[in-house]
């Protein structure tokens with residue numbers, strides 16, 4: 001049985017493309033073809049103008065066999081983050097699911113996760129960067145309006161950071177905070193196509209999150225419908241190996257736990 005949910009995807013990809021049946025229908029069809037039961041549209045909040053809840057309703061009517069969630073990936077963009085948060089507040093009742101992400105380090109106008117920045121990050125103090133990154137996520141949690149955190153250890157993306165003692169010490173306080181706040185985190189296959197070559201988050205972080213009772217969603221972070229559920233067979237193997245047999249699913253921000261088989 002295929003894994004049931006993909007809760008992170010970008011129909012608009014990297015620019016504003018208003019939601020239309022032409023844009024959205026292929027996502028429903030690919031979801032069906034790949035055996036997904038539920039998908040969540042989570043375009044970046046900077047492209048919120050393209051999101052159209054009426055179009056999502058129409059898509060639901062046309063595809064009643066696939067559950068389609070209205071969502072957004074809200075990040076800490078120093079330019080658009082504030083307006084994005086206001087939009088989330090205004091549209092909270094029409095949204096099912098909000099992902100929180102940090103793509104920016106303080107004082108840096110460029111996303112740190114651009115693959116072109118690998119050489120630069122190889123020379124940086126990544127432990128210090130990770131502390132700043134964690135603080136950005138905590139700031140987002142302080143401001144609220146988030147159901148789950150995406151790509152939790154994104155700061156590792158360049159594959160140039162191999163701290164002694166592993167990643168857990170750098171994420172312990174964050175994981176405890178996530179557990180206290182009752183948020184979920186995603187297990188994402190996107191890291192497998194990045195220089196780090198590892199899912200988000202790393203397995204020791206997944207294990208620690210489980211100990212703390214943090215639930216997981218599943219995600220491909222697809223930027224094209226063809227990428228939906230990418231590497232999900234490999235992901236299913238990882239979940240089995242870790243003994244994870246259930247995931248979190250959402251509707252209007254209400255969480256329920258569903259079996260993965």
Ligand SMILES: [Zn+2]
Nearest residue numbers: 073101150151
């Ligand atoms: Zn992201």
Ligand SMILES: [Zn+2]
Nearest residue numbers: 008010073221
């Ligand atoms: Zn994303």
